Amino acid sequence: MADRSPLREAAVQALDEASGAVIVGDPGVGKTTLVREMTTGLERAATEQTVVWLRTPAKLIATPWGILEPLIGAEHGPEPGVDEVGRLIERCRRALRDLPGRPLLVIDDLHLVDAVTAVVVAEIAQTQAAQILATCRRQPGPPAAVGTLLRQNLLHQVDVAGLTYDEVEAVLTTALQGPVALETIWKTWEVTGGNPLYLRELVRSLRDAGAMVEVDGAWVWNDRGVVGRRLTDLIQAELATLSPAERDVADLLALAGPTAIELLAGAIEDAALTAMTDRGLVVLEADQHDGVLRARLVHPVHVDVIRATVPPRRRRILYERLQNESADVTHPAALFSTVDWALSCGVTPPVEDLIAAARAAAKLADARLVRRLTEAALAHLEPADPRALDLRMTRAQSDRFAGNFRAAREDLDVVAAHLPAGVEGEQLRWRHARLVANLQQYGADDVDAALTTIEHVELTTPPLWQARQVDRLVRLAWAGDYRRGLGELERFAERKDHPQALRASMLGSLIAGLGQAGRLEESLRLADDALRSWQTDSERYPWLLWEVLGTRFLAALWIGDPEGAMNPPHIDDPMAKVDDAVVQVGHGRYHAARGEWSLATAQFRGALSRFAVRDPSGFGPTASANLSYSLAALGDREGATRARRDYETAQSGASRVVYGDSQMRVAAASVALGEDDAAQRCADLDAWSSHQGLWLWAMHARHLRCVVEAASNRPTRMQVDHLTHAARRVEGPLGPLVVAHAQALAEGDAVLAGRLAGRLAERGVWIPECRVTHLTSRQREIALLVRAGLSNREIAERLTLSVRTVDTHVGNIFERLGVGTRSDLASVLGGFRARPRHRLTVSGSVGLVEPVAVGLRSTY
Incomplete structure (x- = not known):
């Protein structure tokens, strides 16, 4: 469950420093749970405090000072006057003095107590006859007498918000x-x-x-x-406590969406809106785009429940009431809420509102609502009407994102029969061609057909010629064909006369291509410069920003900088769109780079569960490859094998923009599993990468081949030379490290190889062991972090474990592997037998390898 220890500590501190604490928050945020945990802790600790609960059920709060029964008994006199209140306070004091230890009065729902009781509680706190621990809703807040003590700091307020x-x-x-x-x-x-x-x-x-x-x-x-x-x-039980006027506010805002204040004036009572705001159920906020002050329900779940349960007749009455005040259709959420509301009432909104609402729903990726609104609008349009063609293409794109390729094709076929010729129809023809090509490339895995479709669409204006050129290059990148596309992408990016949005549309592909070609520092400079000067309109081009951020993230991981991957130049653009499943893959990659393999595995599984429902960009196989890699690191042979098979069988329609990355991870998993074809996988990746000019993956493939050879023999001079040739083409610190590691393997220097493997792990590169070690998943995770040079305390902090737990795991690991030191452990995890050391001369590589090797020897 959620760790709310900081709140408990704040409340305990309040009890130490003042006469008590009032836990304040909205309904359901855990105020009572927090108080129960505190009182349970006091009882278990056998403190000198005596806890007295003063509860507020309806039968007690209906009677003045009824909740004081645990102190003064159930007999009550008439409504107290001034003298009687004083006697009541004295009775409570005497009762408290008779209790053993220091009394602690616990009051649940302080906001419900009557004014007399509040005066008694305040006097008890002020005279320190007992400490007070109370819960109170933010609205209406504490009674006046207690509120005075909070302002005087005699009682401390502890605010409890919802979970992060x-x-x-x-x-x-x-x-x-x-x-x-x-x-x-x-x-x-x-x-x-x-x-x-x-x-x-x-x-x-x-x-x-x-x-x-x-x-x-x-x-x-x-x-x-x-x-x-x-x-x-x-x-519904919570809503039942609202007055009729307050319920009008709730129902109207649920059905209409965020609504401008001036439009609500004649439809609701001002006092009711104020009351709903005070209760924390409604919030008033100015829109960041048009500055209009709008009211909306705070909790989306209230919106969902109300919209699903408002009876048809009341729905129609409220609709007519708000329409008399001219509904707010300038806010996207209000627009499609109001239009959908009208349709549910049997009212046909203006066709332009239907069209705008369908577009707004598409931006929010609500495919079901897009289809409903589009059908309603198409019923009033001729098939060849440009608005009808636009709507069908909007729905086709929405259906493709939702994985409904057949429905998308049907709409596009209808559009194709009515596309206008000539210059007037160019934009429609271009949009249609791109949507068809997307289905061909990402639905049917046929990039050549997609390129043909783009090439053959009739375009006559230079801006669209440029757009077609960029579209072709981006498609080649997403197909993994950088040999044909990377050089052209560079040349296009160098030209300053192209529109800014067009240049932005190819940046993600160029950053990814440069990074994989080994030009990692150049790739990161390009990404950071673009982000610092970003001006592309995310409302028109919602995916471009995240393409740049995503490829920059990968480039930072590839160069060996996991922390830098998480800290790009700051960009805050709420209109930019992101695929949450792809983001979750990124979270997994970060955890894997830090050696947090269990966390990485959970993130990859989470992403795959979403991709199984919807994968418009074809990144599901990428998640499978990464899951196989992580499970192999944890020693889960069956799981790693299954994930690799999932990767290999899901290639149709898969994105290949980082195909080499996925193949490298699958090859590394194969090496760790000790599979017979591991060396061939490395050779195949090497051949493909070299052909494409992607030297980053050629380097990793050749390095893995050296690791495979070390398991039974040792890498040859030619293999290390071959690796050096690729590593020289890769910018950043990893090239020298992998060459030095391969050289140590070739020399049979298990100690140095283990230390270099630890240095690579610090950079996010896992060197798979080529022999099976009988460790649990958690032990393997800890063992790999030991090899990376982390202390037991550092491992505990990274994996959120106690130091004692890590100490125990490390001891068990040493015992299972038969080693006595951390250096021995690093050698064993190298997966090869130590041999007599001899110096291997790598032709042409002294400047690359020797400084690293010598530096490491002197350090260790």
Whole structure:
């Protein structure tokens, strides 16, 4: 579950420094749970404090000072006057004095107590007759008497907010006992607002409804339209406490979406809106684009439940009430909410609103709503109407992203029959050709057909000629064919007369190509310069920014800088789009580079579960290759083999923009598994990489071949020379390190090879062992970090374990492998027998290898 120890520490500190603490937060954020944990801890610690719970059930708070029964008994007099309040305070004091130890009064839902009780509680705190520990909702807040003590700092306030994204991830992973897809974590956090109560009920509801399922070893919320019965009942119970006027506010905002304040004026009562804002159910915020102040419901789950449960007649009445005030259709969410609301009422909105709403839904990747809105609009348009053609292409793209290739083809076939000729129809023809080519390349794995489609579309204006040239080069890159495309991409990028957006569209491909060609420093400079001067409109081109960020991330990993990969020049663009599954692969890559193999495996499984539902860009096989690599590092032979087979059988439609990266990881896994064809895999990767001019992968393939040879014999001079030739073409620190490691293998120097393997691990490069070591997955993970030179304390911090646990694991590892020192362990993990040392001369490589080897010998 989520670690809320900082909140407990803050509350304990408040008790130490003041007369008590008031835990303040919205409903369901865990205030009572926090207090229970604190009081349980006090009882277990056998402290001198005596805990007295003053509870606030309806039958007690209906009677003045009723919650004081645990102190003064159940007999009450009439409504107290001034003298009676004083006597009541004295009765409480006497009762507290009679308790053993220091009394601690615990009050749940302080905001519900009556004014008299609040005065008594405040007096008890002020005179230090007892300490106070209370929970209180943020709205309406504490009673006046207690509020005064908070302002005077006699009581301390501890604020409890909803769970953070990371805390939600931890809760989901624990509750579901397995990895969770990144998109599912994000949606769950967004819908619940981090509210622990909503989170618990949502997960239970989704599992009961079959909407939260395990796919490829990770959990996925596979139907966003399902909220579930349990959570629906909970939300409806909360909404039942609203006044009729407040419920009007909730229902209108749920159905209409974010709505400008001035448009609500005649549809709701001002007092009701103020009350809903005070209760934390509605927020007023200015839009970052048009500056208009709008009201919206705070919790998306309230929106989902209300929209699903408002009866048809009330839905229609509210629609007509808001339409009389002119609905707000300038905000995208409000636009398609209002249009969808109208359709559910049997009202046909203006066709232009339907078209705009369909486009807005497409931007939010809601394929189901896109289809519904498009159908409604097409019913009012002629097939050849340019607006109808545009709508069908919008729906085709939405369907492709959702994995519905057949429906996308059907729409594009209809469009093809009505495309206009001449200059007037160029933009439509160009868009249609690109969509068809996308289906051919990413749906049918036929890049040649895609290139033919792009080449044959009739275009007559120079800007579209340039767009076609860039499109061709980007398609070649995504097909992994850098031999034909990289040089042209460079030449195109050097020209300054092309539109900025057109240059931005090819940057990701160029950064990836340069990096894989070994020009890593140049690749990173290009990426960082682009990000520092980024001006491309992400509303029109929503994916371009993340292409640059993603390829820059990989280039930093490839050059051996995992921490630098996570720290690009700062870019904050809320309109930029990102594929959460691809981001989760990136998280896995970062953890793998740090040797956190268990975390990496969980991230790759989470990404694959999402790719199994929807993979528009073809990165699913990339995740499989990385999963195989991580499982091999953990010693899971069966899992690594299965993931590799998944990779090999899913090549149709796969993106090959980083094909060499995936192949290298599969080859490394094969080496670790001791497979007979491991050497051939390395040779095949070497041949392909050399042909494409991708020297980064040629270097890694040749290095892995040396590792394979070291398991039974030793690398030859020719093999090390061959590796050196490739390494010279790769910028950055890895080239000298892999050559030095191969040279140590060739010399039979197990100690130096082990130390160099540790240096490479620091740079995010895992050297697979070629013999089986009988360690658990956790032991292997720790052993590899030992080889990387980390101390037990550093390993504990990285893997979030106690130092004692790591000490125990290291001792067991030494015993299983029959070693006595960390140096011996590094040698054993090299996977080869030590031989008499002799100096290997590598022709033409002294300047490359010798300084590294000598430097390491003197260091160690």
